[in-house]
Amino acid sequence: SHMSQLSLFHLQIKTRRFNETTIQILESVLVSKDVKSLMEVRSSLTEFLRSESLCVIRTIADKTVQQKLLVLEFFVRAFAIVGDSESCLALRYEALVMRQLKSASCEWLRVSYDEWLNFAEHALDSGFHSIAGKACENALLCFQKNDLVEPETYKFSEDLGAVRKIKRLKDFAMTSISSRSVQVQAAEYLKRKRTEKSKTDSFCKENQCLASISFRNGIKKRNLQKLHEHQSILRINDELDINNMDEASL
Known part of the structure; x- marks a missing residue:
């Protein structure tokens, strides 16, 4: 099944089996008619391969140039299959630079x-x-x-x-x-x-x-002032009217 193939691929990488069989298993994992699930699997595999490749490259530091190149070539192919062009190019470049540095003593490594x-x-x-x-x-x-x-x-x-x-x-x-x-x-x-x-x-x-x-x-302040002025005028008028009434009664 699809999940068993995916688990098998993980096992192959964890046990450091960087061979053609592992590549074929990876290709079989990506055979899917469901676009959404295919994208999810690609994303998961890319993350897994990036993490594992970093670990592997650190562990092979003491290996021979030929062994290192074989591992790098494997991951270059794996990244190409899952569509991670950035990682693919990065490892290709690393392999080319490694060959160039070692070519002085090994002619067959010349780029x-x-x-x-x-x-x-x-x-x-x-x-x-x-x-x-x-x-x-x-x-x-x-x-x-x-x-x-x-x-x-x-x-x-x-x-x-x-x-x-x-x-x-x-x-x-x-x-x-x-x-x-x-x-x-x-x-x-x-x-x-x-x-x-x-x-x-x-x-x-x-x-x-x-x-x-x-x-x-x-505006509010002005209106209040006008209101107060108007009220004052009314009070004055009222007082005048009262005074006039008082004078008339006398």
Whole structure:
């Protein structure tokens, strides 16, 4: 059943069985016609794989380069299957850097410019422009480290074309980073302006409210004064009428 396959996959990872069988079990877990349940399973598996991969990478620190690379390759495939492109690219990059560092003593570990270029293209497609730029720099370093053939040969022309392509890709990545930076700054500016406007509007409304209250209080005070004046006039008139009546009786 679906749950038994999921439990089996968890067991395979916990017991550190990073092989093709485990990959096949993972693929079978994700076979579902229910979109909602599929999304939930993907999310659960992604969280599980991220947690386990960190633990595993720490525990294999003393292993050989080949053993480390096999584990990294397994998790790269697993993350690709569950659709976690960020983790997939991160571990691919880690594996490439590891090979590059160890290639001085082990020629078979050398990373070709094609591998860096392929990684850079995938990183760009996924929106990771900064890491794509670094991959392009590493790809260009491959041409500096390798002994270039004579300029007259076809190989030189081929390499020159590849260098131009990598530089174009790097320029695009750098432009995208700058553009992204401008967009972020613009978004922050607009957010700040909205906040300031909100505060200003609130202040204006508060002042308007205070002014309105003050105005209404002023009207009330004026009306009271008029009422008091009117009452005073009435009292004076009443007193005059009384005095006139007294004089007439005399």
